[in-house]
Amino acid sequence: MKKSVGKPERLYPNPIVLASCSDGINDNIITLAWAGTVCSNPPMISISIRPSRYSHKLIMSSKEFVINIPNKKILAACDFCGTKSGRDFDKFKETNLTREKGLVIKTPMIKECEVNIECRVKDIIHLGTHDLFIGEVLNVNADEKIIYSDGDIDYEKIEVLSYLMGHYLGNKIIK
């Protein structure tokens, strides 16, 4: 039997990404579960961020961000970047994550993430508690160890994560 549980948003599991951002002076990293692919051509990814967040301010200023795909080894950094504010901490320093220069945009990528997706903001949609940033994918960088000969990324070589109500999920291909 089904029962109504009200109307909170309940779509799980979600992806989990580290979005890096910068206003040219200060860099920051925010852990996000509300992120996803939204268009093939032009390739686009969306992220939702509350206007009160420091990262929101940085992205509004630069109109760019990098989607960095985390792995099991940096779970503590995911926690830190998802619970602390860049107003109070230099998150690159505190997490020991390393800045890496992108190919197209100025915002630093995260070296410890095997996949880094450089995005430029195309649109910002004010939804309510969150603003939806639509980013056009300008370039995708990947560790050469996980690139197939045809140029595709072998995501199976990363221990990819999903997010479910406060938990990190490890993934295993079942079909």
Added chain:
Amino acid sequence: MKKSVGKPERLYPNPIVLASCSDGINDNIITLAWAGTVCSNPPMISISIRPSRYSHKLIMSSKEFVINIPNKKILAACDFCGTKSGRDFDKFKETNLTREKGLVIKTPMIKECEVNIECRVKDIIHLGTHDLFIGEVLNVNADEKIIYSDGDIDYEKIEVLSYLMGHYLGNKIIK
């Protein structure tokens, strides 16, 4: 060492949902990986669909859809609803999935999915190959067997799935 792999969209893993839709006469189900939570208040979920899809037409007509969360038992139905067109098949009939009446909207939910999220379209954003439907969550229904006493959904009781480049991922909490 990092290498550029061009600019396809590369955000993985994704959620995997069955979106049910209807124009009042014909019902359909489409499997989507490009779906996600985008706002807390009002609660909102977005889905991206190509304008050529039959489901796009139905949602444009009714301005509503249901997000049904699939499980391991209905992988064959996920395949079918993600690769066949509702123009050619009655997907409820072909997959043996069962219509269930929602609480708020007219579009049928899928009984075999433990969680059904009733959404009304608030906005449609034309991105390129895909249109982004922003749906406001009007009601969430869940199997009473997976509802905690506080009303939260115990997603651990469902064998939730994620999607990664043509594969279904089973999930296991690691932290």
